[in-house]
Amino acid sequence: MKKFEGRVITPGEVTAEAVVTKQGFNTLASFQMALQFGDKEVKCGDQNNEELHGKPLIGKALCLPQTIGSTTGGLVLYCACAMKKNPACMLFANHIDSLAAAGAVIADVWVDGVTMPVVDSLGEEFLNYVKDGMKITVKENGVVEVED
Amino acid sequence: MILTKEQQAILDGEKGETLAKVMKTLVMYGEAFEAEKLVPITSKYNHLVTSFGLKVMSPVYDLMQQLLDAGVASGQKFSVDPRPIDKNVPANFLQNLVFNKFMYTKQNFYEKQLEKLGLIDKDAFSCTCYMDEMGNKPGKGDVLSWAESSAVVYANSVLGARCNRNSGIIDIMGSIVGYVPYFGLLTDEGRKATWIVKIQTTKKPEAQLLGSAIGMKVMEDVPFVRGLDKWIGNELDDTACAYLKDFGAATASNGAVGLYHIENLTPEAAELGESLIAEGAKEYIIDDAELERVKNNYPVIWKNVDASPKLCFVGCPHLSLEQLKSWTDSIESELKKNGEKKVVIPTVLTAAPNVLKAFEETEYAPRLKATGVITSYICPLMYMNNPLCKKMPVITSSNKLRTYTSARYYTDAEILGIITNGGKR
Numbered sequence: 001m002k003k004f005e006g007r008v009i010t011p012g013e014v015t016a017e018a019v020v021t022k023q024g025f026n027t028l029a030s031f032q033m034a035l036q037f038g039d040k041e042v043k044c045g046d047q048n049n050e051e052l053h054g055k056p057l058i059g060k061a062l063c064l065p066q067t068i069g070s071t072t073g074g075l076v077l078y079c080a081c082a083m084k085k086n087p088a089c090m091l092f093a094n095h096i097d098s099l100a101a102a103g104a105v106i107a108d109v110w111v112d113g114v115t116m117p118v119v120d121s122l123g124e125e126f127l128n129y130v131k132d133g134m135k136i137t138v139k140e141n142g143v144v145e146v147e148d
Numbered sequence: 149m150i151l152t153k154e155q156q157a158i159l160d161g162e163k164g165e166t167l168a169k170v171m172k173t174l175v176m177y178g179e180a181f182e183a184e185k186l187v188p189i190t191s192k193y194n195h196l197v198t199s200f201g202l203k204v205m206s207p208v209y210d211l212m213q214q215l216l217d218a219g220v221a222s223g224q225k226f227s228v229d230p231r232p233i234d235k236n237v238p239a240n241f242l243q244n245l246v247f248n249k250f251m252y253t254k255q256n257f258y259e260k261q262l263e264k265l266g267l268i269d270k271d272a273f274s275c276t277c278y279m280d281e282m283g284n285k286p287g288k289g290d291v292l293s294w295a296e297s298s299a300v301v302y303a304n305s306v307l308g309a310r311c312n313r314n315s316g317i318i319d320i321m322g323s324i325v326g327y328v329p330y331f332g333l334l335t336d337e338g339r340k341a342t343w344i345v346k347i348q349t350t351k352k353p354e355a356q357l358l359g360s361a362i363g364m365k366v367m368e369d370v371p372f373v374r375g376l377d378k379w380i381g382n383e384l385d386d387t388a389c390a391y392l393k394d395f396g397a398a399t400a401s402n403g404a405v406g407l408y409h410i411e412n413l414t415p416e417a418a419e420l421g422e423s424l425i426a427e428g429a430k431e432y433i434i435d436d437a438e439l440e441r442v443k444n445n446y447p448v449i450w451k452n453v454d455a456s457p458k459l460c461f462v463g464c465p466h467l468s469l470e471q472l473k474s475w476t477d478s479i480e481s482e483l484k485k486n487g488e489k490k491v492v493i494p495t496v497l498t499a500a501p502n503v504l505k506a507f508e509e510t511e512y513a514p515r516l517k518a519t520g521v522i523t524s525y526i527c528p529l530m531y532m533n534n535p536l537c538k539k540m541p542v543i544t545s546s547n548k549l550r551t552y553t554s555a556r557y558y559t560d561a562e563i564l565g566i567i568t569n570g571g572k573r
Binding site: 032037098101 | 318551
């Protein structure tokens with residue numbers, strides 16, 4: 001097991017299986033089809049992301065550098081949370097971007113009964129270490145434990 | 149974050165619970181970026197990114213209703229992104245059924261919410277609100293609470309306004325309280341370029357392809373682009389602005405660019421020059437081969453990659469009046485060369501409602517109509533945002549549309565060839 005320490009954007013504790021992308025996560029492209037057409041697994045719909053395309057996102061520990069793409073991104077993330085179709089947590093290697101931060105904050109303030117811990121600044125080493133399927137535990141204080 | 153007494157009072161709930169939640173959202177959002185304060189919004193109008201009444205987006209309408217029920221409205225009037233449906237755009241029976249009975253069933257409801265919240269008027273629907281005909285054009289140095297990515301990058305880069313790449317919902321929350329957190333692209337430091345991009349092509353680079361290449365490389369960073377003025381000039385005339393509109397939309401959708409500087413052209417680059425380049429800026433050289441590499445790497449996700457196109461969209465982001473005129477000339481000329489009278493593939497040129505009205509008053513409008521091309525105020529992205537369109541071979545010269553849908557990207561010249569003779573020449 002390896003521990004990483006990041007900065008808490010929205011707090012919470014959760015354990016989930018990792019899905020990993022080393023390229024920017026396009027929130028709209030990833031979620032739009034799944035949310036609109038009731039995909040229960042919320043499979044990633046971003047054709048430009050070979051690492052994630054077709055993989056389920058719901059309930060996963062989404063490990064990413066940052067999000068990219070349309071500025072509906074935060075709104076889409078908020079909707080995913082309100083519809084309970086969100087990842088279990090989002091773990092950013094880099095400083096969080098404005099769209100993901102907005103989505104995380106709006107969900108935290110306006111959605112009752114859903115917690116999606118978001119931690120950023122985990123570092124490049126985090127993304128180099130974590131692999132799909134690894135068990136991830138996020139602590140309230142921003143510590144992220146990764147088990148092989 | 150240090151708040152003024154007025155801001156703190158709102159956060160403490162002195163003006164009601166809902167407004168306190170709006171303020172809390174903005175404060176938390178700002179704190180994620182170590183913002184030390186909130187600053188006043190100075191633009192006349194706001195612009196919202198969410199224009200679509202998608203049934204599935206009910207959490208958004210619920211939130212808007214909470215604002216309305218609490219008597220909270222936007223402090224600024226606003227424009228909003230394009231409408232998702234237009235009966236002028238070809239759609240089969242099944243598509244119409246899906247659009248009207250399944251997907252956009254909340255459109256009228258949502259538009260009524262927007263009117264109550266502060267929509268400028270019924271025609272204020274376009275991603276290019278900054279066109280003269282639309283009238284929502286901020287000035288240099290104006291602080292904005294916009295969200296639409298292509299509009300934000302245009303406002304920052306071409307108009308010299310100051311706006312972060314805000315998300316939908318954050319946009320309206322800013323104009324409800326009249327403040328935005330001070331960080332990122334609002335600050336002088338955040339507007340410095342951390343990439344130098346050198347254009348070394350042998351011909352004018354395709355705007356949407358160049359923007360895509362830069363967006364994919366620099367992601368959310370600020371590029372300082374050298375050598376592009378050789379191709380698009382040193383004046384922000386209609387042609388240069390249209391080029392930068394399309395270029396910027398591609399940088400923002402293929403990456404996350406919120407601001408670019410074009411040496412000797414965009415306002416801050418012209419004024420401040422190399423002092424805009426941050427120490428240790430990285431370098432990216434773009435030549436013909438690099439653009440070809442980027443284009444060849446786009447995946448084609450049509451079921452049958454050799455299928456004949458069934459529809460063509462040009463105008464994401466919406467076209468300018470000059471672009472509509474230019475496309476009219478080009479289509480007419482190519483049809484004549486090919487011995488055709490009408491386009492051979494259903495083609496839709498999209499533009500803002502007021503731009504289309506201005507176009508209708510020109511002699512170009514009947515000429516374009518004669519070629520069989522349709523004009524529309526629709527958002528092509530929203531039109532294609534369903535599984536029925538995924539099976540449909542649609543072509544486009546928009547890199548944003550390519551990114552978010554199954555539309556296949558071609559350059560403007562290739563599109564012209566395909567729609568006028570099926571691309572046989």
